[in-house]
Amino acid sequence: MKLIVCVCDYSRRRHFYNRPLPDRIQVLSSGEGNNQAKIKTVRRLQLELDAVIGNYVLREVLQQQVLHDLLLHDLGVQLLWLAFRPPERLAIDYKWADMLAHTICRHIELEQLMCWLSTLGGGYSALGDQFEGCAQAAGQISLQQLTIGLRLGDPFVQARCKLYYSISLIQRGQLRRAKFLIRAQYRFACGEHKKHDRRLVHMCLGIWQRLCYEYEQRQRRRLIGKSK
Incomplete structure (x- = not known):
């Protein structure tokens, strides 16, 4: 199982990483000819970050397996929600x-x-x-x-x-x-x-x-x- 990462940008558009195939509906029980369906829920960790810092966090989560396993297995986080806000001060790469x-x-x-x-x-x-x-x-x-x-x-x-x-x-x-x-x-x-x-x-x-x-x-x- 992979950790799903969702990035919400300034325009509230969502960008997903490691999202699995859309197979989220499971049939739980059946009675008198009616099937009762329920959408599978996931445990979410939501963070609101500065856009510059958030990009570093996103890169670390996608590239570092240790951090990925820590969130997914140790903390039980299945969906990491990163909400980006505009930085208070724009950083200039002088070099x-x-x-x-x-x-x-x-x-x-x-x-x-x-x-x-x-x-x-x-x-x-x-x-x-x-x-x-x-x-x-x-x-x-x-x-x-x-x-x-x-x-x-x-x-x-x-x-x-x-x-x-x-x-x-x-x-x-x-x-x-x-x-x-x-x-x-x-x-x-x-x-x-x-x-x-x-x-x-x-x-x-x-x-x-x-x-x-x-x-x-x-x-x-x-x-x-x-x-x-």
């Missing part, structure tokens, strides 16, 4: 607030750094068609953005950074590496995340068209070279 503020500030700084690198990488990528050094610099910036994306933990940011790097590979003539990289990101975009970021799908398709164009130009140069 958690500091950790959260530090995480948010760090996230904002990384986002700003990502924006600056995107602007700088776009400039180098625009010049990468004419100058190989600019294409290589754009690729290094994309790798730095990927490092930031890994720290942010956002898979969509990581996928976009890999696509930026594939553009640098195309500009440097490494078409095979770019092909596998674009295909991997397209499979990711068309998977379970397709509804979340359609822009990633369009990016893959656009860069793939650029890759196909470079393959056509390479094949044309080979044919011209053979004809000579």
Whole structure:
């Protein structure tokens, strides 16, 4: 038998824990064709507690078997009724607030750094068609953005950074590496995340068209070279 715990919140709504199946009606006796039924009663212990303290009590009762056995077997309590009232003074978790503020500030700084690198990488990528050094610099910036994306933990940011790097590979003539990289990101975009970021799908398709164009130009140069 388990100890039933009922929590009554501020709105007088009841939340039950360890409640058994609703089999509470027993037939006690029968006479002249009429059955007499009675609802089984349970011994209840009712406590009105501060909501903060009450949550600690609730956790201890549900997790500590010793306290559970003490209430159920030694004291004979079958239903523990916890009525929560608003705390007189709200407790502020300053340690958690500091950790959260530090995480948010760090996230904002990384986002700003990502924006600056995107602007700088776009400039180098625009010049990468004419100058190989600019294409290589754009690729290094994309790798730095990927490092930031890994720290942010956002898979969509990581996928976009890999696509930026594939553009640098195309500009440097490494078409095979770019092909596998674009295909991997397209499979990711068309998977379970397709509804979340359609822009990633369009990016893959656009860069793939650029890759196909470079393959056509390479094949044309080979044919011209053979004809000579």
